[in-house]
Amino acid sequence: MNRELAVKIVAEFVGSCFLVMVVIGSGIMAENLSSDQFSILLANTIATGAGLTVLIWIFISISGAHFNPAVSLVLYLMKEIQLKQFLYFICFQFIGGFFGTVLANTMFGLDFIQISDNERGGFNIYLGEFIATFGLIITILGVRKFSLIAVAPAVGLYISAGYWFTSSTSFANPAVTFARGFSNTFSGIDPAFIIVFIVFQLLGAFTAMLLMNFLQNE
Numbered sequence: 001m002n003r004e005l006a007v008k009i010v011a012e013f014v015g016s017c018f019l020v021m022v023v024i025g026s027g028i029m030a031e032n033l034s035s036d037q038f039s040i041l042l043a044n045t046i047a048t049g050a051g052l053t054v055l056i057w058i059f060i061s062i063s064g065a066h067f068n069p070a071v072s073l074v075l076y077l078m079k080e081i082q083l084k085q086f087l088y089f090i091c092f093q094f095i096g097g098f099f100g101t102v103l104a105n106t107m108f109g110l111d112f113i114q115i116s117d118n119e120r121g122g123f124n125i126y127l128g129e130f131i132a133t134f135g136l137i138i139t140i141l142g143v144r145k146f147s148l149i150a151v152a153p154a155v156g157l158y159i160s161a162g163y164w165f166t167s168s169t170s171f172a173n174p175a176v177t178f179a180r181g182f183s184n185t186f187s188g189i190d191p192a193f194i195i196v197f198i199v200f201q202l203l204g205a206f207t208a209m210l211l212m213n214f215l216q217n218e
Contacts, residue, residue: 012089013095015055015058017103020176024180024185027044049163115182116182118188132166135172136162137204
């Protein structure tokens with residue numbers, strides 16, 4: 001493995017790790033401070049949107065700041081990254097996300113690995129994940145044509161909105177979805193629903209790619 005690829009892999013690992021820590025850690029903190037569901041979701045939303053924006057700004061010039069297998073898959077299918085890079089990216093996104101869950105649980109004095117019992121099932125929820133991921137991909141592919149530096153706030157704002165307008169609260173990321181299965185807290189997801197979530201995320205990402213290819217290719 002050459003150094004350039006190694007650097008990108010480390011960036012994807014660290015970015016995915018911190019993203020999951022932000023998502024899960026802010027949910028735990030909010031639960032500790034309030035029993036009101038509105039306040040908990042609001043705190044989780046603000047922290048996730050802000051954290052994701054900063055993480056993308058940090059790593060976008062290094063690895064592209066994917067932190068998301070669905071994003072990496074789309075860019076691979078668009079022939080913007082090679083198969084080897086794609087495979088390394090998704091592996092380290094999943095590993096980084098899992099490590100982020102372990103760190104978040106441990107920081108707040110919980111068992112470092114838990115199994116979530118937070119049920120998130122039903123076609124309406126899965127449709128929410130399809131729409132959430134579809135919107136994320138069109139945000140990335142559309143905004144980068146305008147300005148690469150604008151991608152970070154655009155994604156942060158979109159995910160913040162997704163918490164509120166989608167029935168699933170906008171996971172929109174297979175690696176983050178997997179990682180959230182190991183924290184039995186506000187942000188968790190029962191592992192029984194993970195595979196279906198990921199299928200609908202990938203379908204949403206692929207559909208968004210087709211749409212944007214049609215719209216952007218003159």
